[in-house]
Amino acid sequence: MDLQIILFNNEIYGLTKGQYSPTSRTGTRSPTSPAGSIERPLSAATFALGAGGRFVARGIDTQQAQLIDVLKRAHANRGASFVEIFQNCLVFNDGVFDDFTDRAVAEERQLHVVHGQPLLFGKGRQKGLRLDSSSLSLEVVTLGEDGVSMEDIQVHDETNRTLAGMLAALAAPFPVALGVLYADPVQSYTAAVYGKQPTGLPDIKALLTQGKTWTV
Numbered sequence: 001m002d003l004q005i006i007l008f009n010n011e012i013y014g015l016t017k018g019q020y021s022p023t024s025r026t027g028t029r030s031p032t033s034p035a036g037s038i039e040r041p042l043s044a045a046t047f048a049l050g051a052g053g054r055f056v057a058r059g060i061d062t063q064q065a066q067l068i069d070v071l072k073r074a075h076a077n078r079g080a081s082f083v084e085i086f087q088n089c090l091v092f093n094d095g096v097f098d099d100f101t102d103r104a105v106a107e108e109r110q111l112h113v114v115h116g117q118p119l120l121f122g123k124g125r126q127k128g129l130r131l132d133s134s135s136l137s138l139e140v141v142t143l144g145e146d147g148v149s150m151e152d153i154q155v156h157d158e159t160n161r162t163l164a165g166m167l168a169a170l171a172a173p174f175p176v177a178l179g180v181l182y183a184d185p186v187q188s189y190t191a192a193v194y195g196k197q198p199t200g201l202p203d204i205k206a207l208l209t210q211g212k213t214w215t216v
Contacts, residue, residue, distance in 0.1 A: 009085065058070075079185050111170070113180065
């Protein structure tokens, strides 16, 4: 349906006294997991892709410029859009994302993806992701080392669900993929309902907005 879903992920239930959540890391101590949680954390972006989501994106709450662009893209998408926003919880989980959001490590630990652009990151954007054809997985390479050139760097294709899944699953020592990971819209349920009304029936939108009483 034409709906924007925004998940504020701080890896904790911060509004209800800090219980551990489905995205909490293994070993997280909280009022509901005093000995440390035993579950493996759920990846929200991977889950959305696996559920058949047609628009999946990520952002960081403090990066306003990038986040605004992502939210505009999500709003313009026809159908459901899913945006995961990494958000710090000062009270119950402070600093949980410092390993990739802290300014001192941001260049090396963040990969901002743009459709049609090579997957580059690092200081001076000298590092990139290359597709290893033998293992069908992504690997980190450095431009200029071992003959690596721009032609070797994987180009982001936001319509490629397989590539989006690889990017969503990246974990240290890989950078965290941010931006629009996947966008391949089809006709939404909402458009299909309004566009295929049986003949002889009143227009649904006109019926619902005509006043306080309806004649069917």
